[in-house]
Amino acid sequence: MVRDVKRILLAEDNPNDVELTLVALAENNLANEVIVTRDGEEVLDYLYSRGKYKMREPGNPAVVLLDLKMPKLDGLEVLKQVKSDPELKSVPIVILTSSREERDIVESYALGVNAYIVKPVDFHEFVDAIKELGLFWGIMNLTPNLNDGRRTRG
């Protein structure tokens, strides 16, 4: 069966982290379609197909790799909004962050996050982690197909 690589939505404000993540994804052939958003607002814009993402292709991403610390809307706020929207609830969200703080983990799971991954300092480990994420969420995990007809364009 042809593995269908789906879209990965990456939310990360730090350009270095973006670069490293993309490199890691590329090393594992997962970088086919990665949308990079630089802050919380852009994430929502994309998911709601509004703003600069008005003309994007319909359909939800296979997974959202969400950083916590972002300008404008931070990760938890985005998470809250997405998970409380019935249409976006089913989108898997993986928090990818440097913070190992218990309260962040608790809060995230309370809001319904699907996974919480701490970015290791060690690059090798980082690459491994990304690979696993990508494989799992991007390929192995199945998500429901939503009717794109509900999405309005423009």
Add this chain to the structure above:
Amino acid sequence: MQRRISAICMLVVLAAALAVIAGWHLRVEFLVGIMIYYVWQMASPPLTVIPSRTPLFATVAAPFLFTGHSVGLALSPVTAHSLEFIAGIVFIVLLAIGFYRITGSKVAVKGLILISVPLVFVLMFVALVVQMKTETERAQRLSIHAKNVSAQGNSLLRDVTEAETSLQWFLMTRNPKAHNDFDNAAQRIQGSVETLKTLVRRNKEQSARADRLAVDAMQELATMESMAQSESAAAPAQAAKLPVERQSMADLRAHLDDFLSAEEKLDASRQESLRVSWQHFNWLLAAGASADVLLTLALLFLFSRGITRRIKRLEDNAQLFAAGQEMGERMEGSDELAHLDGVFHHMAASLDNLSRQQQAVMDNTLDVICSIDSKGRFVKVNQAALKLWGYQPSELVGRPCLDLVVPDDRERTRKTAEDIIAGLEVRDFQNSYTRKDGSIVCLMWSASWSEKEHLMFAVARDITEHKEKEERIRLLNEDLQRHAHRLEQTNQELESFTYSVSHDLRAPLRHIDGFAELLDKSSGSVLSDNGRRYLKTISESARQMGRLIDDLLAFSRMGRKEMLDGCVDLNEIVSETRDSLVTETEGRSIHWKIGQLPLVKGDPVMLRQVVVNLMSNAVKYTGKKTDADIEVGSANGQPDKVVIFVKDNGVGFDMKYSHKLFGVFQRLHRPDEFKGTGIGLASVRRIVRRHGGDAWAEGALGEGATFYFSLPKEQKG
């Protein structure tokens, strides 16, 4: 029982005394009675402090009675009688005294005596009357007897005369009838004489006379008989002799006269004696009646003085007592009234004492106890007012209580007072009073209204000091709160600091490592060996810093976190840790020796950290040994603590640096010798100390090390 015997004795003696007075001369019984009385007095214990002198008096009275009787007889029966009478009275009086003393002079007894004395007199009078009646009857009988004798005497005389006449007639006429008459007369004479003799046989003298008369009469008769028998012509001569015979006749007559007059005299003397008796009786009656009246009056007087007056005094005392006033002096005496008076005085003393004790309680409290009327004025204030407010209680009576209240509190106090009067019970009303010297005192009141007394009863406590203390406590609390607040803030700051650190410090490190790797990948071929080494160093440094950050964060968090208090099974933790170290010990030969570890009290997560740190250290520092021996066990430590050790035969350490072992980031080996951040042992010590124990180590270079830590024993039950 004793009293019964004494009563019987008394009665016996009394009866004997009365009998004596009545003239029955029962001296024997009287004596017996006295003896019994005497014996009883000797036998019983003395009933009064002064021994009763009644037996003494009794023994004195008895001989007096005897003497009196004898003396009296010498004088006259009447005098003897009187003396006995007097003695009897005296004796009765003495008996009464004795009785009075013995029975404790009860009021009843006094009353009894009061009644019995006139009663005795009455009995005495009755006895006298009876006696007089007997005497009079006797006198009457004797009188009749005397008359009888007289009649008989006269009849005899008549008969003699008749005999004489008949004889003369016979002698003259020799009429047989005359002789008959003479015989009859002679017979009658004989009879009369016999009768007379019988009548006067009681009296010796009269009997003698009667006998003489009889002789005379017989002689005469004989003479007359002989005269009658001689029937001769000498009769006229005989007849002429008769005047001679007439002499014997005349003698007879004379003797008869004597006899009769003697009898009359006797009769007269008896009548005289009766008259004297009656006189005596009258005298006795009069004397007795007066004595009775006098004695009764005297006794009545004594009784009234002794009883009535004292009852009045008792009544007065009782009234004084009821009014709560001082009573009069104690009553003298030992009867019921004196006893009752004593009881009253005792009650008064008791009540006095009680009231004094209550007053003492009232006056010795430190709180002011007072009563206030419906108009807000002090009615009664206890002594504490002096100490507390500076006023004597007397100064406060009648003053409105609001006077002393500081102006600011007056309205509030007035309102509360009204509420209390309306029925509210107040327990902690506070206000301030101005003391006499002007200073202010803070008071806490509890008060309630009594409808029955129509007064408010209140207690005031000085809380000035208490308030100061409260104020101090409040300030301290404020201080504490500020501190707590600041600490809270600091903690929060620390939290955010930690948060930042954990997030923001890691990212650049990740980048360093990542890009160094990428550089190596992309341009590594161009670099020299050194260059490549430099890149590696850069990466390694970044990673090391990451580890440091993680360790430091963990260390800091562990210090701030709440410690759980549970029962921790170290055996479980040790075996789980050993399993988790399998990856690190792969390929190595390690001999584990795990002993039985006790249960301890503490935070399971933190204690796990301790075990993990120590055991992974052991594993790490035996890394250079081909055969590693690691032992975990418990040692006999102190009585209240358990001691656990982890021993290895690894690289050991120099004891002179042992004090540095547990320092933060302190290491005794270089990073290229053994990896590590130097935080593991610092964490161990910190955790163990937080649990109330400690950590220490022993070791020798090249010979291994033993790390100990102690924890408080698990309290059973």
